[in-house]
Amino acid sequence: MPSTVEIVDSFKDTIIQIATQAGTGTGFYLRQYDLIVTNNHVVDNNAEVTIAGKQFEKALSRVWYTDRKHDLAFLQAPAQVQLPEIKLGEYIRMKDGDPVIAIGHPYGLNYTATQGVISKVDRVREGLKYIQIDAAINPGNSGGPLVNMSGEVIGVNTFIIRGGDNLGFALPEQYLRTALDIYAPYKGKPSTRCHACEFLVLPENIDNGKYCPSCGSEVKLPELPKEEYEPVGVSKTIENILKALGKDIKLAREGVNIWSVKEGSAKIVIRYNPENYFIASDAYLCLLPSDGMKIKPLYQYLLQENYHNKGLVLSCQNQNIVLSRIIYDLDLSQENGELLFRQLFQKADAYDDILKKEHGCLDRVEE
Template sequence: MNDKGEIIGVNTFIIKGGDNLGFALPVAALRTALDLYFPYRGSPSARCPNCDFLVLPSNIDSGKYCPSCGTEVKLPEVPVSEYSSGGTARLIEEILKDLGKDIRLSREGTNKWEVTEGSAKIKIAFNTDNYFISGDAYLCRLPQDGKIIKGLYQYLLEENYSLDGLVLSCVGQNIVLSGIVYDLDMTKENGTKMLGALFKKADEYDNILINHFGCIPRLEES
């Protein structure tokens, strides 16, 4: 954003440890792309890499060439049917949907999901080797001021004593709030309770740790 609160770019890449160095797509380029593709939403389309002509199934030459300049263009494939989960994965997705999350945007794989709650990023996974469902909310990073680390650790330990079914820990420089449940023990009711508490507490803790302990906001990594 600029100093007027206007969006001027969308982050696409941030370098880990790069002191907030990142790369953004200018909002003007995004607007141009949206205006170009929106009228043809739902239909596979691609811009010719040579002349920028919008190639569609209705105008592609011989099924693979740009009608404007003749450059070979490959249109994206549209799935015949949407993926449908089953078993434990389906139960997890039903819970996420009930908690207001977009399932299609949340899917990271067959048994992996990623959602955001406020400023916290939460990873959910079903391990088919040991049948545990885990939820890890990546909060902020440890503060650089070593003088307040002791007080921060004391706070995390005290909170762990009172937390029900969740635990705060440090993974590298990240503070993580986690929950875990065995798949045979998980019902829709207790799964909703655990993940709902994880989402709520993750956002709360992120704000507390940043505002009261000087923790560093988490950076998105490519």
């Protein structure tokens, strides 16, 4: 039987980060079906989402299957990427007290794996069985795998009870396996499973474009919108600026009023908070040098550069060196925004090179 460390390590390359305009979540890749599994509430009625993993850069992924009743969704796997194989276990073999590992990797957070035990193997909620666990689950980890001590997926981490002391719930593997087998013959077609009768609705059998042909319940296929999503106000200005600077907006979106882009080896995260009226842009450069003798001259260099830079500030956040700019939203226009962001992007890429070449700073490790 593999160790906990070996189990967690075997999953790192199969855990997928998922982002929409509304938020972030987790998924995992199953090679047997060549699909990414996540929760339906993670994709949030989107037919296309952003995905990223340790073996590939951010990319757009098509949502092929949604299932409101079981809170499942299946996504297109990244093209031309060979990801490791993980296997589905057998939920029926699990029992109360069995040790499990909840794994996730939401955007903006470190890869997380928490160990616990099954509190109740068949907790019934709204007519479905769930695995109740005491392993801590972050809300952003929704859609990640629940793993047994043989390294097999026995559930999909689905929800927590807020205010509860590590009360997490995972959808058992048997529901997931059934959904995968139902969809497998139609892979590559948008589909949804009726929440009332569990009939698989496809473009060729949907009644009048919005009703289940089996029971008549209203359903919604994950179809690409005829019109692209358009933000409003300051968010729209920010996206127009990023477009003008050659950035792919769909890939840049990481949630509500959050964007992330790369410039050279630097990662720039832009956050807009309408409540305090400020746009914060943080360019994550490199890491502090491991040689302690280089720290003091590095700090001196950062302070000297801050004295000369107008509106840009170099700082240290934990081990990261960060170049930041704060903009008051009423001061932002298309023209000055292009100037300010272009300057930030160019300076970030240049500083990253200087700090590594001249001050012994280390490459930043991507999450």
